[in-house]
Amino acid sequence: MVPVTSLAPSTKIHAPMIRHALTLLYLACLIPVLHAAEAKRPNILWLIAEDFGAHLSCTGTKEVRTPNIDKLATEGVRYTRFYNGMVCSVSRSSFMTGMHAVSIGAHNHRTLDKKMLPEGVKPLTSWMREAGYFTANLVTLPEPCDFKGSGKTDWNFQFEGPDFDSKDWADLKSHGPFYAQINFKETHRDYKSPKKADPAKVELPPYYPDHPIARQDWADYLDAATELDRKIGLVLEALQKDGLADDTIVIFFGDNGQSHVRGKQFCYEEGFRVPLVIRWPKNFPAPANFKPGTLDDRLLDGIDLAPTMIDIGGAAKPPKMQGRICLGPRTEAPREYVFGSRDRCDETPMRIRAVANGHYRYIHNFTPEVPFLAANAYKEKQYPVWNLLKTLHAEGKLTPAQEVLCQPRMPDQELYNLDTDPFEIHNLANSTAPEDQAQLKKLRGVLDQWIIDVDDQGRTPEPADTVQRVKSAKPAGKGKGKGKRKAE
Numbered sequence: 001m002v003p004v005t006s007l008a009p010s011t012k013i014h015a016p017m018i019r020h021a022l023t024l025l026y027l028a029c030l031i032p033v034l035h036a037a038e039a040k041r042p043n044i045l046w047l048i049a050e051d052f053g054a055h056l057s058c059t060g061t062k063e064v065r066t067p068n069i070d071k072l073a074t075e076g077v078r079y080t081r082f083y084n085g086m087v088c089s090v091s092r093s094s095f096m097t098g099m100h101a102v103s104i105g106a107h108n109h110r111t112l113d114k115k116m117l118p119e120g121v122k123p124l125t126s127w128m129r130e131a132g133y134f135t136a137n138l139v140t141l142p143e144p145c146d147f148k149g150s151g152k153t154d155w156n157f158q159f160e161g162p163d164f165d166s167k168d169w170a171d172l173k174s175h176g177p178f179y180a181q182i183n184f185k186e187t188h189r190d191y192k193s194p195k196k197a198d199p200a201k202v203e204l205p206p207y208y209p210d211h212p213i214a215r216q217d218w219a220d221y222l223d224a225a226t227e228l229d230r231k232i233g234l235v236l237e238a239l240q241k242d243g244l245a246d247d248t249i250v251i252f253f254g255d256n257g258q259s260h261v262r263g264k265q266f267c268y269e270e271g272f273r274v275p276l277v278i279r280w281p282k283n284f285p286a287p288a289n290f291k292p293g294t295l296d297d298r299l300l301d302g303i304d305l306a307p308t309m310i311d312i313g314g315a316a317k318p319p320k321m322q323g324r325i326c327l328g329p330r331t332e333a334p335r336e337y338v339f340g341s342r343d344r345c346d347e348t349p350m351r352i353r354a355v356a357n358g359h360y361r362y363i364h365n366f367t368p369e370v371p372f373l374a375a376n377a378y379k380e381k382q383y384p385v386w387n388l389l390k391t392l393h394a395e396g397k398l399t400p401a402q403e404v405l406c407q408p409r410m411p412d413q414e415l416y417n418l419d420t421d422p423f424e425i426h427n428l429a430n431s432t433a434p435e436d437q438a439q440l441k442k443l444r445g446v447l448d449q450w451i452i453d454v455d456d457q458g459r460t461p462e463p464a465d466t467v468q469r470v471k472s473a474k475p476a477g478k479g480k481g482k483g484k485r486k487a488e
C-alpha cells in the first residue's frame with residue numbers, strides 16, 4: 001500500500017499537467033467550433049428602391065399600400081433619419097464606396113470623364129469579395145417573382161476589377177456567404193404601375209400647387225410605391241422558400257429622394273431623406289444596438305452602409321473610408337451632422353452644399369444666379385408639376401411657398417427649422433432671432449470646414465465645354481442603349 005504522504009507530492013506534480021492537458025483538450029475541441037462560428041457569416045441582401053422617400057403606410061402616408069415593407073419594419077428596425085442623395089449616379093457612387101462623392105470626383109451627375117478611384121478606395125463589392133463574400137447584382141430572379149432587377153449601378157468612377165460576380169438569384173444558394181442587391185425601378189419615372197390611389201385623397205407638400213395635375217402625379221408616385229412593395233413581398237417570399245431568410249440580413253432603402261420638383265437633385269429633406277429598414281436573420285445574434293420592432297432616429301448617411309457591411313463581413317474597415325460603422329460592437333460615434341451636395345445634373349450646372357443637424361438645415365447656394373427651375377430637358381419632359389408651376393406662376397395663381405420655386409434666382413443662403421417647419425418653406429437665413437442667427441453661424445462654419453476636410457472637388461469647375469458635350473451626347477429622355485446617355 002502506498003502511503004498517503006507519498007501520494008501527495010506526486011499529485012501536486014501532476015495536477016497542473018492534468019489541468020494543462022485538459023485545457024489543451026478543451027481548446028482542441030473548441031477551435032473547430034470557433035472556426036465554424038467564424039466561417040459562418042450572414043448573407044446580406046440589399047433591396048434598393050429608386051427615387052423614393054419614406055412614403056409607406058407605416059409612416060402614415062395616405063393612399064399607399066406597403067404591407068410587406070411595413071412587416072419588414074416590424075420584424076426589424078426602421079431608421080427614421082437616413083440621408084442618401086441627392087441623385088442616382090452621385091448617391092450610388094457614394095454608398096457603394098463609403099465615400100462622399102465630392103471627395104472622389106463623382107459629384108457631377110453624370111460625370112463625363114470618369115476618374116479612377118483614389119488609392120485605398122474601392123467599390124463595396126471588391127471589399128466584400130476580399131472578405132470571402134460572393135457578390136451579385138440580381139437581374140434574374142426566381143420564376144414566381146415574375147420581374148427582373150434593373151441591375152443598375154450608375155457609378156461615376158472607374159475602378160480595377162469586376163463589379164459583381166453574378167446576376168442570377170440561382171447562384172446564391174451555392175455561393176454563401178453572399179452580398180447581393182436587387183434594384184427596383186418602379187418608383188423611378190415614368191410611373192407605370194396599376195392605378196389604385198385616389199388623387200382626391202393624396203396629401204401634397206404645400207410647395208406644390210393643389211391642382212388635378214399635381215394630385216394625379218403624386219397618386220401615380222404612390223401607386224409606384226405600392227407596386228414596389230408588392231415586388232419586395234415576392235422577393236422576401238422567395239428568400240424564405242429557398243431557405244435563405246434565416247441566414248440573410250435584409251436591408252431596404254431608397255437610393256435618393258423622390259423624383260418630384262423639389263426632391264431629387266436638390267438639397268432639401270425631400271431630396272435626401274429616404275427609408276432604411278434592416279431585418280436581422282434568426283440564425284445570428286442581433287447586435288446590441290439593434291432592437292427588432294423599434295425605430296432608430298440616429299442621423300445616418302448612405303455612406304455608413306458600406307463600412308457596416310464590411311464589418312458584418314468580418315473584415316476591417318478600410319482606413320480611408322468616410323462612412324461610419326453603425327451596427328455592432330465597433331459602432332462609431334453618432335453623427336452630429338449630415339451633409340449634402342448638388343453639382344451639375346445633366347445639362348444644368350448648379351453647385352449647392354448643405355448640412356443638417358437634425359433640427360436645422362443650412363444650405364449654401366454657390367450658384368444663386370441659376371434659378372430653381374433652370375432649363376432641364378428631363379424635368380420638362382417627365383415632371384408634370386415642373387411645367388405646371390411655370391404656367392400657374394404666369395397666371396399669378398401660386399401661394400407664396402410655391403412662388404419661391406419660380407424666382408429668377410436662388411437665395412444665397414437658406415436656413416430651416418426642421419422641428420417647426422418640416423417642409424422647409426420658411427427661410428430663416430435673414431431672421432433676426434438669436435437662435436436662428438446662432439444656428440446659421442454654427443452650421444455655416446461646420447459646412448465650410450467640411451468642404452475643406454473632404455477636399456470638395458466641386459470647388460473646381462468642369463471644363464467650359466461640358467454642358468455642350470452633355471447636350472450633344474444624348475437626346476432628352478431617350479438613349480438607353482450603350483454609348484448613349486440617358487437623361488434624368
Ligand SMILES: [Ca+2]
Pocket residue numbers: 050051087088255256
Ligand atoms: Ca435613383
